[in-house]
Amino acid sequence: MTTVTNITYDELTLGQTAQFSKQVTKDEITLFATLSGDHNPVHLDSAFAAASPFKECIAHGMISGALISAAVAMTIPGPGTIYIGQTMSFLLPVKIGDQITVKLEVLEKNPKYRVKIATRVFNQNNEMVVDGVAEVRAPRDKQTINLPDLPKVTIS
Amino acid sequence: MTTVTNITYDELTLGQTAQFSKQVTKDEITLFATLSGDHNPVHLDSAFAAASPFKECIAHGMISGALISAAVAMTIPGPGTIYIGQTMSFLLPVKIGDQITVKLEVLEKNPKYRVKIATRVFNQNNEMVVDGVAEVRAPRDKQTINLPDLPKVTIS
Numbered sequence: 001m002t003t004v005t006n007i008t009y010d011e012l013t014l015g016q017t018a019q020f021s022k023q024v025t026k027d028e029i030t031l032f033a034t035l036s037g038d039h040n041p042v043h044l045d046s047a048f049a050a051a052s053p054f055k056e057c058i059a060h061g062m063i064s065g066a067l068i069s070a071a072v073a074m075t076i077p078g079p080g081t082i083y084i085g086q087t088m089s090f091l092l093p094v095k096i097g098d099q100i101t102v103k104l105e106v107l108e109k110n111p112k113y114r115v116k117i118a119t120r121v122f123n124q125n126n127e128m129v130v131d132g133v134a135e136v137r138a139p140r141d142k143q144t145i146n147l148p149d150l151p152k153v154t155i156s
Numbered sequence: 157m158t159t160v161t162n163i164t165y166d167e168l169t170l171g172q173t174a175q176f177s178k179q180v181t182k183d184e185i186t187l188f189a190t191l192s193g194d195h196n197p198v199h200l201d202s203a204f205a206a207a208s209p210f211k212e213c214i215a216h217g218m219i220s221g222a223l224i225s226a227a228v229a230m231t232i233p234g235p236g237t238i239y240i241g242q243t244m245s246f247l248l249p250v251k252i253g254d255q256i257t258v259k260l261e262v263l264e265k266n267p268k269y270r271v272k273i274a275t276r277v278f279n280q281n282n283e284m285v286v287d288g289v290a291e292v293r294a295p296r297d298k299q300t301i302n303l304p305d306l307p308k309v310t311i312s
Contacts, residue, residue: 002195022193030307031191035184035219037176038226039158039303040235048301053238061239062218062225063191069218070194079196082209083217089241145204147195151186154310 002147006078009113009138012106020071021101024059024094030155032060059094064102064130068119071102072134077115080139084114088132092123099124104134113137158303162234165269165294168262176227177257180215180250186311188216215250220258220286224275227258228290233271236295240270244288248279255280260290269293 007016022028033039038060041048049057065088072081094100101122108116115138121130163172178184185199194216197204205213221244228237250256257278264272271294277286 020193028191030309031187032222033306034309035187035191036222036226037178038222038229039306040229041301041304042235044306045304048304060222060225060229062221062242065218065221065225065242066188066192066194066216069216069221070192073194073196073216079198083246085243085245086218086221087241087243090239145197148197148201148204150189150195150200152312153186153190154312156308156310 003144004074004078004147005144006080006139006142007076008142009115009140012077012109012115012138014106014109016076016106018075018104019101020067020075021099022067023099024063024096026096027155028063029059029096031153032063054093057096059096061090064094064100064121067100067102068121068132068134071104071119072117072136076104076106076117077136077138079145080141080143082137084137085135086132088130090130092127092129094123094129107133113140159300160230160234160303161300162236162295162298163232164298165271165296168233168265168271168294170262170265172232172262174231174260175257176223176231177255178223179255180219180252182252183311184219185215185252187309188219210249213252215252217246220250220256220277223256223258224277224288224290227260227275228273228292232260232262232273233292233294235301236297236299238293240293241291242288244286246286248283248285250279250285263289269296
C-alpha cells in the first residue's frame with residue numbers, strides 16, 4: 001500500500017518546492033469529459049479539431065487544474081490540507097500525450113496556517129502551460145496516510 | 157445527436173446569465189481521483205473521512221472547477237470559447253450526492269473579445285460553495301456543434 005506523509009505548516013519553508021507529474025492521454029480527456037459534462041468536440045473529435053485554431057485535439061484546460069489540486073494534496077503540504085483558493089492563467093494548450101509537470105513553490109506563510117503556493121504547470125518541452133497560485137490552510141499535525149485503492153475504471 | 161449553439165462576443169450582454177447543473181456522486185469522485193492522481197482518503201474512504209474535520213467524504217474542490225469549465229464551454233459563451241483564466245475561492249465542501257449548479261453572469265466585455273464571467277457554484281440548498289471569475293476570449297463567429305458520443309466509462 002502506498003503511503004503519503006504531509007508537510008505541516010511549521011515545517012514548510014519559503015521557497016520550498018515539490019513537483020507532481022502525469023501524462024495527459026486520451027483517457028484523461030474522456031474521464032474529464034464524462035465527469036464534467038463538457039463534451040466539446042475540440043477535445044474529443046480529431047476531424048472537428050483539425051479545423052479549429054488548435055489544429056488538433058487539445059485537453060480541457062481545467063485538467064491542469066485537476067493536476068494542480070492533486071499536486072497540493074499529494075506533495076506539499078499534502079494530506080490534511082484545506083483548499084482555500086486557486087488562480088489560473090491558461091497560457092498554452094495541453095495536447096494529447098503531453099507529459100505534464102506541476103511545480104509547486106511556497107511563496108508566503110501567513111497567520112492562521114494560511115500558505116500561498118505558486119502552481120506552475122509545464123509540458124515536456126518545459127513550456128509553461130498554466131501559471132497560478134494556490135491558497136491553502138496547511139495542516140497543523142503530522143500525518144501519514146495510506147492511499148486507498150480506487151475502484152477499477154474501464155474505458156471502452 | 158445533441159447540438160449546442162454558442163453566444164458570440166457581439167451577442168453577449170452585460171448581466172446575461174446561464175446555468176449548468178450536475179450531481180456529484182461517488183462516480184464523479186472516482187473519475188476525478190483516477191484522472192488527477194489525487195487518491196486522498198478524505199474523498200474516498202468513509203471511515204477515514206469520519207475522523208476528518210468534515211466528518212464524511214467530501215468531493216475534491218476542483219470538481220467544482222471542472223463543472224465551471226463545462227458551464228463556460230457548454231452555455232455562455234459556449235463552443236469556440238478560449239479559456240484565458242479562472243479564479244476560485246472554495247467556501248464550503250461539496251458532499252457526495254450534492255446537486256451542484258454553476259451560475260454564470262457576464263461581468264465585463266473588454267477589447268479583443270475578452271469577457272469576464274462570474275462563476276458562482278451552489279449546492280441544492282442554495283449555499284454558495286465556490287465563488288470565482290472566468291476570463292475567456294469569446295467566439296467571434298456563430299457556431300452550432302454536434303456533441304460527440306463519449307467512449308463508455310465503467311466503474312467496477
